[in-house]
Amino acid sequence: MIDLAAQGIEVGVVEYGARLAVLRVPDRDGVLGDVVLGLDDYSADAAFLGATVGRFANRIADGSFTLDGRRHTVPCNEDGVALHGGTDGFDRHRFAPDPVRTDDDGARSVTLRRTSPAGENGFPGTLDVAVTYTVRGAELSIDHTATTDEPTVVNLTNHAYFNLTGRGGTVEDHLVRIPARHYLPVDARLIPTGEVSPVAGTPFDLRAPTRIGTHLREPHPQLVPARGYDHTFVLDDPADDGLRPAAYVEEPRSGRTLTMFTDQPGLQFYSGNFLDGTFAVRSGWTARQGDAFCLEAQHFPNSPNEPRFPTTVLRPGERYRSRIVIRFGVVPDPPGGHRA
Numbered sequence: 001m002i003d004l005a006a007q008g009i010e011v012g013v014v015e016y017g018a019r020l021a022v023l024r025v026p027d028r029d030g031v032l033g034d035v036v037l038g039l040d041d042y043s044a045d046a047a048f049l050g051a052t053v054g055r056f057a058n059r060i061a062d063g064s065f066t067l068d069g070r071r072h073t074v075p076c077n078e079d080g081v082a083l084h085g086g087t088d089g090f091d092r093h094r095f096a097p098d099p100v101r102t103d104d105d106g107a108r109s110v111t112l113r114r115t116s117p118a119g120e121n122g123f124p125g126t127l128d129v130a131v132t133y134t135v136r137g138a139e140l141s142i143d144h145t146a147t148t149d150e151p152t153v154v155n156l157t158n159h160a161y162f163n164l165t166g167r168g169g170t171v172e173d174h175l176v177r178i179p180a181r182h183y184l185p186v187d188a189r190l191i192p193t194g195e196v197s198p199v200a201g202t203p204f205d206l207r208a209p210t211r212i213g214t215h216l217r218e219p220h221p222q223l224v225p226a227r228g229y230d231h232t233f234v235l236d237d238p239a240d241d242g243l244r245p246a247a248y249v250e251e252p253r254s255g256r257t258l259t260m261f262t263d264q265p266g267l268q269f270y271s272g273n274f275l276d277g278t279f280a281v282r283s284g285w286t287a288r289q290g291d292a293f294c295l296e297a298q299h300f301p302n303s304p305n306e307p308r309f310p311t312t313v314l315r316p317g318e319r320y321r322s323r324i325v326i327r328f329g330v331v332p333d334p335p336g337g338h339r340a
Helices: none
Strands: 002-005 010-014 019-026 032-033 059-061 064-067 070-071 082-083 109-116 127-137 139-147 173-176 229-234 244-250 256-262 267-270 276-281 286-288 294-298 320-330
Touching: 002 109, 002 127, 002 229, 010 127, 059 064, 244 267, 256 294, 294 320
Parallel strands: none
Antiparallel strands: 002 010, 010 019, 019 032, 059 082, 064 070, 109 127, 127 139, 139 320, 173 244, 229 267, 244 256, 256 320, 267 294, 276 286
16 A cells, blocks of 8 residues: 555555545544545455546446447446446556655655556547545645547546545435535436536535435435435536535534535535445445445546537547545534534
8 A cells, every 4th residue: 555644634545446545534633534435455346445437437328429430339337337437447457656756845645557558448549547646734636637549538536435434334414515506417327317407496405514314315306216316516617726616524523524626527426325235344344325425526427428518538639637636624513512
């Protein structure tokens, strides 16, 4: 494991899948706790724990798309859908790490690289990919870049599962705020319908802090097939620095908070609906439905087949870039010192 630590948090990265394997951050009492689900052995992982997912994060309908008049087929791995790159995605491959760097300000970073050959898993073009993890104080940034030698489609993100308690159990009492006015409705296979719908008046209105568990069991036609949240929220235009506010999460007992920013147009919020208790994470507890959540900053699912969505096409001479910034903090005890 590659260890990164700064004045505030500790990060562990593994080469297999260029994964975020450890993320220890302090609670309001200064006690460090690991807030991501991790394994000692990822070779049999089917949940993409902490992985860099690609070549195309999220779903491609029927595992096929047309690019410049040519049809391409990606092996399906979920109900007639190619999910996170298909059956042999980036989560199944080792990335080669550069030496760890330490900047003058104490920031520590590592870049992991991989060349995906033309035709791998059905995607055209040879794709050179780099993933850089940087720890600076209480901030973790994840930067993805890629270049290609022929036209292809690319959508990369990190698939960390978060639980800010640092000790496991349900995340339903976490408060989440996603500053998005619209989301993408999905069909029974969780493929976006092409609509961009307002969140107002729906369980997807998370513009004010909301318990993750508040709406999970409502019979809303979008929540039922997904067993909860597994939807893309459409983020507002970026600020001058190119980053959009994507999410804020607070865990009341520990006081830990997470604030995410990204340059990507969407955020997939997944409430851990398909965790089924079939594996124990490194900390010794078994991950069950609703025991973790994902915040996947990315382009929209099925974009290669949906011309109304922002393009995910990458051409020779261009450089794909994706940036995710996660800042950790704490909130003080509530009045009277009672921790719910």
